[in-house]
Amino acid sequence: MKKPLIYILLIAGGLIFAYPFLWMISATFKPEVEIGSIGLWSSNFTMRSYAAVFQKIPIGRAFLNSIFVSACVTFSVILFGSIVGYALSRLRFFGRDFLFGLILFTMVIPFQITLIPMYILMVKFGWVDSYMALIVPGMISAFGILLFRQFFMDIPQDLIDAAKIDGCNDLEILFRIIYPLSRPVIITVGIVSFMGSWNDVLWPLIVIRLQQLMTLPQMVTIFAVGGQADGQLGAQLAAATLLAVPIVLVYAFFQRYFIESMATTGLKN
Amino acid sequence: MKSAQLKTRGDKTGYLMSLPYVLYFSLFIGFPLLFSFFLVFHKWNIVMPMQWIGLRNFYRLFQDIQFFISIRNTLVFLVIHIPLQITIALLLAILLNQKIKFKGFFRALYFLPVIVSGVVITILWQQLYAYETGLLNLLLTKLGLSKIPWLIDSGWAMPSIAIMATWKNVGLYIVLFLVGLQGIPRYLYEAAEIDGARPVQQFFHITLPALNSTMVLVVILSTIGGFSLFIEPFVMTGGGPMNSTLSAMLYIYNQAFYFGHMGYAATLGFFFAFIILLVVLLQKKFVERKD
Amino acid sequence: MTRIEATITFILLLGVVCVSCEKKRTAPTVAEQGAVRLTYWCASNQSEIDLAAELVKKWNGSHPKIQVTLQPIPASQSSEEALLAAIAGKTTPDICANMWPGAMDDFTSSGGLVQLDQFPDFFDYLTERMPTELLESFRAPDGHYYQIPWKTNPIMIMYNKRLFREAGIQRLPRTYSEYLAAAKAITKELNGDGRADQWMGYQDIRPIWWQRFFDFYTHYIAASGGQTLFDSTDICFENEASVQVFRFFQEIYRQGYFPRTTFQGDNFLAEKFATIITGPWNITHVEKFRKPGFEYDIFPVPVPDDYRGPVYTYGDHKNISIFSTTRHPAAAWEFARYLVSEEADLRLLELCSQIPLRKNLTGNSLYRQYFSENPMMRKFAEQAIYTRGVDGSSVLKEIFDAISQEYEACAIYGKRTPETAVANTAKRARVIIEWSRP
Numbered sequence: 001m002k003k004p005l006i007y008i009l010l011i012a013g014g015l016i017f018a019y020p021f022l023w024m025i026s027a028t029f030k031p032e033v034e035i036g037s038i039g040l041w042s043s044n045f046t047m048r049s050y051a052a053v054f055q056k057i058p059i060g061r062a063f064l065n066s067i068f069v070s071a072c073v074t075f076s077v078i079l080f081g082s083i084v085g086y087a088l089s090r091l092r093f094f095g096r097d098f099l100f101g102l103i104l105f106t107m108v109i110p111f112q113i114t115l116i117p118m119y120i121l122m123v124k125f126g127w128v129d130s131y132m133a134l135i136v137p138g139m140i141s142a143f144g145i146l147l148f149r150q151f152f153m154d155i156p157q158d159l160i161d162a163a164k165i166d167g168c169n170d171l172e173i174l175f176r177i178i179y180p181l182s183r184p185v186i187i188t189v190g191i192v193s194f195m196g197s198w199n200d201v202l203w204p205l206i207v208i209r210l211q212q213l214m215t216l217p218q219m220v221t222i223f224a225v226g227g228q229a230d231g232q233l234g235a236q237l238a239a240a241t242l243l244a245v246p247i248v249l250v251y252a253f254f255q256r257y258f259i260e261s262m263a264t265t266g267l268k269n
Numbered sequence: 270m271k272s273a274q275l276k277t278r279g280d281k282t283g284y285l286m287s288l289p290y291v292l293y294f295s296l297f298i299g300f301p302l303l304f305s306f307f308l309v310f311h312k313w314n315i316v317m318p319m320q321w322i323g324l325r326n327f328y329r330l331f332q333d334i335q336f337f338i339s340i341r342n343t344l345v346f347l348v349i350h351i352p353l354q355i356t357i358a359l360l361l362a363i364l365l366n367q368k369i370k371f372k373g374f375f376r377a378l379y380f381l382p383v384i385v386s387g388v389v390i391t392i393l394w395q396q397l398y399a400y401e402t403g404l405l406n407l408l409l410t411k412l413g414l415s416k417i418p419w420l421i422d423s424g425w426a427m428p429s430i431a432i433m434a435t436w437k438n439v440g441l442y443i444v445l446f447l448v449g450l451q452g453i454p455r456y457l458y459e460a461a462e463i464d465g466a467r468p469v470q471q472f473f474h475i476t477l478p479a480l481n482s483t484m485v486l487v488v489i490l491s492t493i494g495g496f497s498l499f500i501e502p503f504v505m506t507g508g509g510p511m512n513s514t515l516s517a518m519l520y521i522y523n524q525a526f527y528f529g530h531m532g533y534a535a536t537l538g539f540f541f542a543f544i545i546l547l548v549v550l551l552q553k554k555f556v557e558r559k560d
Numbered sequence: 561m562t563r564i565e566a567t568i569t570f571i572l573l574l575g576v577v578c579v580s581c582e583k584k585r586t587a588p589t590v591a592e593q594g595a596v597r598l599t600y601w602c603a604s605n606q607s608e609i610d611l612a613a614e615l616v617k618k619w620n621g622s623h624p625k626i627q628v629t630l631q632p633i634p635a636s637q638s639s640e641e642a643l644l645a646a647i648a649g650k651t652t653p654d655i656c657a658n659m660w661p662g663a664m665d666d667f668t669s670s671g672g673l674v675q676l677d678q679f680p681d682f683f684d685y686l687t688e689r690m691p692t693e694l695l696e697s698f699r700a701p702d703g704h705y706y707q708i709p710w711k712t713n714p715i716m717i718m719y720n721k722r723l724f725r726e727a728g729i730q731r732l733p734r735t736y737s738e739y740l741a742a743a744k745a746i747t748k749e750l751n752g753d754g755r756a757d758q759w760m761g762y763q764d765i766r767p768i769w770w771q772r773f774f775d776f777y778t779h780y781i782a783a784s785g786g787q788t789l790f791d792s793t794d795i796c797f798e799n800e801a802s803v804q805v806f807r808f809f810q811e812i813y814r815q816g817y818f819p820r821t822t823f824q825g826d827n828f829l830a831e832k833f834a835t836i837i838t839g840p841w842n843i844t845h846v847e848k849f850r851k852p853g854f855e856y857d858i859f860p861v862p863v864p865d866d867y868r869g870p871v872y873t874y875g876d877h878k879n880i881s882i883f884s885t886t887r888h889p890a891a892a893w894e895f896a897r898y899l900v901s902e903e904a905d906l907r908l909l910e911l912c913s914q915i916p917l918r919k920n921l922t923g924n925s926l927y928r929q930y931f932s933e934n935p936m937m938r939k940f941a942e943q944a945i946y947t948r949g950v951d952g953s954s955v956l957k958e959i960f961d962a963i964s965q966e967y968e969a970c971a972i973y974g975k976r977t978p979e980t981a982v983a984n985t986a987k988r989a990r991v992i993i994e995w996s997r998p
Contacts, residue, residue, distance in 0.1 A: 006364050013361055014378045017436070021381070023404065024393050032825065036402040038411075084290045093283030103290070106298050108549075110496065112518065113542040116525055116535045117301035117308065123315060129645065140293040170282045199386040201500055202518075206526060209641050210634045217388045224392050225504055233396070233824045240392040244385045251384050255377050258384060263448045314954075315648070317669060329995060400821040421765065421821050423973075507766040509968060511975075528958045 021244075028238040035233050049234030050242075053223070056235070059242060061212055062219040066246075069134045069215060070197040076139040077193040078186055084140075085148025086174045090160065100149075103142045115206075122207050133207040134215065138197055144189045151185040152178065188261035191254065198247055216243050309536045314529035326536040336537060338512050339520040340544065342427055346516065347495045349431040354491055355484070358439050362446035363476075376447070380440035387437065391504045394433045395420075398505075420506055423513040430501050430514055438494065442487050449483035450476070485556050489549055496545050517541050595627045596888045598895060599653035603639065603878070604632040607912040612657070614911070615904055619895060626891045633658055640666070647672035652883040654892045657899060659707050659879045664700060664952030667881070673706040674882040679893045689900060690917050691945055698879065700952065701792065707879035708896055709917045711908060713839035714943040715778045715874045717862075718846070721855035723758070723834040732859040736808050739862040743817035746834045760817040761835040762827065767968045769960040774837045776967050777960075778874040779805045781948045782863050786872040789959065790951040795993070798986035804864045806978035809971035820972060829854065837861070839876060840913050840940045858939040875947025877917070902926055913937065915944040955996045962988040 027035045028049050030042040053059055087093075088100050118137060127133040155178060163173045179186070204218040214222070220239045251258055309327075312320045330336060361379065365372055382390060397404045398419035406416040419429040453476065461471050477484075499518040502508055508515035508523075521541065525534035602612035609632050616630045631653065633639045640663040646652045647670055659667070667673050676682055682705065686695055690709060698709050719732075727745040731738070743760035750757040763775050781787065784801035812818050828836040829849055836842070846856060860871040880899060882892045898904060902924075905916035909930055921927055921941040931938045950956055963985050970981035 003367075003369065006367055006369060010361070010364055010369075010375050014375060017379055017382060017440070020393055020397060020404075024396075027396075035396075036407070038404055038407055080289045080293075083286050087283050087286035091280075091283040091286070093280045093287075096283065096287075099287055099290070102294065106294065108546070109298070109302070110493070110542040110545045112497070112521065112538045112545070113305050114298060114301040115521075116531060116538055117304040118297060119525075120304065120308075120315070120531065121296070121301065123648075126649070137297050140290055145290065170286065195384060199384075199388075201386070201388055202497075202522075206522075209645060212634075217386045220392070221388050221500070221504060224388070232826075236392055236824075237396065240389045244389040247384055247386070248381070251381070255380075256373075259376060259380055259444055263444050396824070399824060401819070401823060418821075507768045509767040510765070511969060511973060512767075512965065523961075528955070528961075 024237055025241055028234060028241050030234065032232060032234050035237075049232070049238040052232060052235040053238045053242065057219055057223050057239070058211065059216070059219060059239065062214050062216045063242075063246070065131075065213060066198055066216040069131065070194050072131075072135045073138040073197040074190050074194045076135070077141045077144045078189055080140045081144030081189055082148045082152075082174060082179070082182070082186075083171075084145045085152055086170070086178065088145065089149045089152040090155075091170065103145055107142050107146075115202075119206050128207050129210045129213055131213065134204060134213075137203070138200075141189075141193060144193060147185055147189055148182075151182060155181065187254075187257050191258055191261045194250075195247065195258075216246075305535050305539060308532050309539060311532040313531040315531060319532075322532070326533050329533060330536055330540060335512065335515070336517070336520060339515045339517045340541070342513060342515055343496060343498060343517045345427050346431050346434070346498055347492060349428050350434050350495055351488060351491045353431065354435045354439055354442055355487060357435065358442035358446050358487070359480075361439070362443045362450055365443065365447055366450045376440075376444065379443050382437045383440045385437075387500045388504065390433065390437045391501050394436075395505050398429055398433075421510055423509075423511040426506060426510055426514045430498075430505070433501065434495070434498070438491070442491070445483055445487055446480065449480045453479045481556075485553065488552055488556050492549055492552060493545070496541075496548075595625050596891045598626065598628045598655060598886075598888065598892055600628050600630050600895070601633045601653040601656040601658065602630060603658040604634075608658075611907055611911045614907060615899065619898055623894075626888075626894060628895055643667065644670075647883070650885055652885045654886040654888065655880065655882050655896055657710060657878070657880045659881045660950075661698060661707060661877055661879060661952055662950035662956045664706060665954040665956075668700060668702075668706050668952075669954065672884055674884050674886065674889050674892075676705045676708060676882065676893070679890070682893075685897055686900075689919070691919050694917065694945060694947075697788075697948060698877075707881050708900060709877060710879050710900060711914045711916050712875040712877045712944050712947050712949075713841060713914055714940050714947050715774060715837060715839050715876065716858050716860055716940065716943055717761075717835050718828070718838050718842060718856055718858055719835045720828070720831060720833075721857055722853075723831065727834075733862055734860075735865045735867070736804070736862050737865050740808075740811060740815075740817070743812065744815070747815070747817050756816055756819070757832065759819050759833050760812070761837065762818055762823060762833045763837065764822060765820060765968070765972050766822065767961075767964040769957055769964050772960050772963055772967065773874055773876065775809060775971075776805055776963060777950075778837065778861055779808065781872050781874050782861050783867060785867070785869055786946070786948055788948050788951050789956075789989075790953060795959075795986060795989050797989075798982060801864070802982045802985075803978045806967065806970050806981050808862075808864075809967070810974055810978060813972050814974055840915060840937060843936055844913055858936055860943060870946050871943075872946045872948055873943060875944070875949050877947070877949040906930065909934075909937065909941075915940050917944060917947075919945055955992050958992045959989045962992065 022040060023038070026040040026042070029045045029047070030037075031044050031046050031048070034042050034044065088096060088103075122128050122133045122137075125132070127136070159177055160173055163177050168176065199217060201215075201217040201221055204215045205221065208214050208218065211219070220243045223239050224236045310321060310323055312322045312325070365375060400406060400416060400418055400421055403419070405419065409416055418425055420426050457475050457479075458471055461475060466474070497518055498516040499522065502514040502516050502519050503522075506514045508519055517537075521534050521537045524530045524537060600612065600616060602608050609630075612630050612632075616628045620627055633656070634642045639658050640660055643652075643656065643659070643663070644666060647667065652672065686708065695709060698705065698707055700706055723746055724742070727742070729742045729745060733739040733742045746758065746760050747756050748758050749755055764771050777789075780797065780802055783804050784797075784799065787796060787801070789795055789797045813820055823832075826845075826849065827833050829846065829851070831854075846854075850856075861873055863871055880896050882889060882896065886892050900916065900918075902918075903926075905918050906926060908914055908916050909927065913934075915921070915937070918924075921944065922931055922938055927941075931941065953959070966976065966981040966985045966988075970976040970978055976984070
């Protein structure tokens with residue numbers, strides 16, 4: 001295939017993926033009447049749309065909520081995923097393989113079945129409209145356990161034996177010896193988990209009704225679908241942009257890790 | 270032997286370390302599954318006490334035309350979305366796999382929509398698809414073509430959503446295909462070249478078979494993702510026009526959380542989950558080939 | 561586990577626990593120095609909060625024995641959900657002034673509300689304020705009253721005077737035929753692309769159930785002379801009025817008087833639409849955002865050609881209720897009476913631009929100055945006593961959803977005749993009611 005043609009196609013593709021975002025960002029700075037234009041430039045740049053968003057909804061609070069929830073979930077998934085992954089990969093006990101099969105099985109269950117009973121559970125625990133409902137159901141991920149187990153299986157037994165001789169118990173082995181060697185898998189699990197938690201909107205829509213506990217995607221959804229934006233397009237797009245910015249920033253820095261995490265995810269599946 | 274001794278000591282610790290998962294499973298997977306099954310035979314709207322109604326939810330399900338329409342819509346979505354996604358992802362992956370510069374840049378660019386929340390994508394595309402003022406129609410009119418009723422015609426609405434979903438997710442599959450492509454040894458192509466095979470033939474006889482497992486993965490991931498289609502119709506169309514974008518998840522959500530029919534929604538959920546499992550198994554059977 | 565990791569985990573868990581405890585709020589009602597304390601929830605929009613704050617302050621000043629604490633309803637996806645959650649969790653206030661009649665069934669079936677007719681002066685006080693027949697429409701199916709009708713936002717049509725003038729419309733349309741004729745004169749294309757650019761009006765065509773309050777439901781109430789969807793036993797909308805409303809809108813979309821598309825932004829102000837079906841809240845919005853030279857006024861929704869009598873409309877009522885968790889129902893009723901007194905009603909008009917459900921508003925000397933300063937509100941006020949709300953049925957949303965489906969198929973896309981559409985809707989409504997029976 002001719003090189004120039006390849007570049008042309010790739011650039012065309014790039015434009016298709018990038019231009020809508022660029023347009024969206026520029027639209028949030030345009031005055032309302034000019035939003036319909038295709039071009040990116042306007043002579044009347046204004047911050048009015050953003051002002052409207054900040055005025056109408058506590059978006060800063062939602063942002064903090066999202067950070068808090070996603071951080072807790074990610075931390076917990078890594079912690080418990082590594083513990084259980086270690087047990088499954090390096091320890092022998094009765095029922096180990098059954099447990100592993102069970103974990104595989106849960107990955108096949110579509111969440112559509114468990115969604116409603118999980119909600120009812122939240123009601124019964126009194127966790128509706130609380131951070132517990134957002135964090136606890138996401139605390140352990142079968143996928144995380146799988147990745148850790150896979151990775152841990154390749155750790156040379158001598159390292160572990162040496163540590164045991166030194167008198168370490170298993171948890172100490174995990175955290176002192178294995179963690180330092182596990183940066184790739186920790187980052188992978190961390191990124192996938194953080195992204196999933198940050199972008200999740202269906203679950204918060206179901207369990208959170210109080211505005212002060214809403215997560216960022218949830219708040220932006222309600223703002224866009226409900227009437228609060230007063231029909232102002234700029235405000236809706238501004239809210240969407242604010243939702244996109246944090247993760248794009250993280251992506252810009254960790255981009256290589258992101259892509260590679262998703263790739264390894266796919267392979268392991 | 271010393272190491273055997275060291276290994277068998279793991280029993281108690283093994284249980285302790287697995288405990289978090291066992292607790293989690295019982296609480297958030299085991300219990301919900303059982304409770305879901307239990308709920309199927311009841312009528313409940315949370316505020317009032319539960320009522321046993323036997324198989325009535327099933328009678329209702331089989332008379333529920335809207336539910337079957339929602340399943341049909343979801344399948345329509347998949348039928349458009351998956352081939353489109355595979356074609357574009359494969360094409361771009363092959364292009365990226367050539368000897369060119371800036372691979373990393375393009376790859377990162379194509380991947381961008383994947384990481385951004387579906388909510389952002391939906392709000393953005395609502396503006397692209399707007400009939401009178403939307404960007405796409407503006408572009409079309411500038412090119413002298415007529416406007417397309419993207420979201421207001423029942424024949425166009427679901428395909429429009431499928432296109433948007435493809436745009437969002439194709440980056441991930443480009444990456445997956447790239448990984449698969451990079452795993453194909455060069456010498457296979459070189460040998461074929463020597464034998465006089467044309468690029469098209471090389472594609473069908475070397476590339477595609479080698480990508481088989483990736484292909485299966487892509488199809489299954491897309492399918493499972495596609496069955497959870499919710500936020501796009503929720504924000505953009507409310508299920509219309511004429512119920513053409515009412516996805517199964519949206520319908521179940523409405524039944525449970527707008528109308529308060531918990532027992533019935535649980536029944537729908539079960540039924541839908543079975544359909545998903547069925548489709549995925551069928552796909553695995555047909556797409557996967559034993560070499 | 562190293563100490564650092566353990567500490568971090570501990571702190572995080574602690575944080576989670578603390579934060580989740582934060583949501584519990586208990587309002588003290590125990591007597592302090594002999595005073596009774598009441599909690600009062602108002603709607604969470606700013607003007608109503610301002611109103612409530614002012615009224616509460618006045619009340620507290622003159623009623624040392626009954627002290628009221630104000631809290632806006634927790635902002636949420638909908639205030640009905642917040643209230644239902646409060647009922648379920650027994651965290652309800654003593655009294656709330658943002659009760660939507662449509663959710664009454666949900667509220668009362670869980671035993672959350674106090675029967676108001678137990679207070680001996682309930683009827684006298686309220687019938688002095690409002691017409692008896694309007695009060696009757698808020699009676700619950702079990703014969704009792706659980707809500708004090710408070711305020712309404714009557715739905716009427718706001719129109720662009722200049723566009724009407726330029727189209728040569730002399731008299732404001734009263735019947736469907738007059739309306740359609742006006743629509744024909746107004747809808748035109750302006751920029752030579754063969755498609756209309758100026759329309760008579762606009763409604764969001766997505767089948768979202770509450771949109772029907774503006775098109776189908778309001779016009780149905782008007783066409784049927786004040787009927788709602790249910791009477792005391794069954795659905796009652798399978799009638800000629802519904803068919804006429806469906807036919808009316810089908811004609812509008814067929815002729816393109818309303819665009820069959822979705823618009824974003826306020827195009828009434830942009831003068832693309834000559835009319836908008838709306839309520840008094842829009843006056844504030846229009847005043848805030850309009851261009852100079854934009855003239856507008858109000859007229860009632862149209863009725864079928866053969867209709868005689870006053871024009872009714874949908875009222876989007878919000879009412880006041882007392883919750884059964886209250887320890888001082890009599891005191892709460894005292895406060896409630898104050899909330900619907902003449903002075904409070906005046907402040908409702910002045911601060912929130914919403915209409916109290918009070919008869920003879922425009923004739924009452926107390927309100928004369930307000931209405932002379934706000935002539936447009938006068939029209940809404942006159943309409944206010946001719947409003948109807950929604951039935952308090954627990955399957956209301958589902959029935960509206962069914963109506964939306966048929967409305968979309970018939971009126972917007974012209975794929976069904978009005979008769980079929982109404983018959984289908986009635987059939988679906990009956991199925992829905994059947995399924996919801998125990």
